[in-house]
Amino acid sequence: MTRRDFVGRLGAGVLALGAAGSVARGQGSPKVGIAQSEHVLVDGAVRPYTVGEMIDRAVMFVTGAASADAAWSGLFSADEVVGIKPNGLGGYGCSTDPAVITHCIQRLHGVGVRPESILLWEDRPNNLDACSLSVDEPLLGARSHLIQSDLTEPITHGSLTDRFFRPLVNDVDAVLNLPILKAHPICGVTLAMKNHYGSLADPSAQHFDRCNTPMVDLADMPFIRDKTRLVVCDGTRARIQGQAYGEPEYYPNVVMAATDPVAHDTVGYHIIEDERERRGIAPLKGSDLEPRYIAMAAERGLGVADLESIDYEVIDLA
């Protein structure tokens, strides 16, 4: 399925809203579903059943579908190769939870995507490990990869030149981005767009301009821009200041879903800012840590960064 095919399906009324980028081109407000449950964590651990329900409700809101099956079937097709990018940089306490990954894979199976057509990747063994993933043990038939095992030649787009995980560039039809909700000591926040720093070979080289310019060029890479189908953010736990790894310091108890990664990052950024304000921590906005890349991505046409123009809703599962 091509992106054009997918957008065409949206036009046929399968979904209320569609693929990343399409919204930014004037087709209406992007939706961000924020499912919240005070019961998702037990002693700091994610309850799989509850987080699964949260994912479903958030994705249903985004798509406008009446059921989780319909929502996922509207986003992915059985004949596609689906690439999943979790985020394990935060360590065991603050990475994409295995229950989130597992539920998403199960939903893809429900669409009919073959287990061997689902692949996951991270850039370091520790990051895979933090998500309970292993290159040696497929998760529900889906194989996990370390990107260094299969890299492209250098690809340049704007300010950014790097080598990328080859299957993302060549084989994957649709990307399912599974970030987490974190602050970042260089670029302010690390959400969906920043998660793809784990899809390239030399992330440390892409931290110039506080990541802002390279981040937008990365999000604008055709194989990321056009293939990103859905963002599901594990916001059960979060960090709101300091390093992008370590123990969580905030428990929003949410899962966010969006098809527009810029709108997603805008909402996530505001959640972090809100909590910083509650705790009396200086705002990111107006500081060196303001994540300017979000607005820059919107200017590039990659999505919507104006909170007032985003249709977000908190879905309280109590």
Add this chain to the structure above:
Amino acid sequence: MQDPLALDPIAAYDFREGQGDTIASLAPDEDDSLTLTLGDAIDREAQPPRQGILGPVSPPGQGGARWAEEGLVIEGARVAAKTYGPAAWLTDTLVDAGALSVEFVGGPGDTEQNGPARMVSLSVDPYHRNLTLGQEADRYVLRLRTTDTDANGTPNIETPPGTVRPELQHVMATYDGGVARVYVDGELAVEEDRGGSLESWDADYPLVIANEADLERQWRGTVALAAIYDRALTNDEVTGRADAWLA
């Protein structure tokens, strides 16, 4: 015997004549780590919160607390009297003792607040603590972490329904290394075995009065006194303390 130092606590805070935004411990503070701060909570006009993505947003303790003759009156949200950093010396002393008592004198603002709403807490967030004395609606709750419990100090040890009343009450929790007890107004309200030891305690946690460290488990009411002892006070001692306060 209303003297806060009468039974040699290792930390004691008398809120009845408080002022300003700090409360120093009356007991010797071995490493100056036990002074409590109130931030901007005092004597400021409460600002209406703005609506954030996940709920109302207001800076910590803006308004919502004031000093009165009977103690610190807390009516707002996100107010805490909290050590600036970890209460490491306090934690280490209690771990070495293997026993403790926590005394709280105050008047709950209502019998509906829950969470439990933290009255005295040695903890870092809603899921990690050494101990918490709190209020769950009309019951008092003790969470006491040992090597036999989880990191949250649960299961809870709870007093019977109706033991919390919106009036001045004297609450004392004791632990003698094997049995935890909670007394209300000098009467034993609950007693449970709690196995294990305090060796699993974390010295990085702050001491917090009237809230959780993340300011999300507000206790509302009037705080008159909080004290911590490095031994389990006896029944007679607890009764004596309560009588002095409630006479």
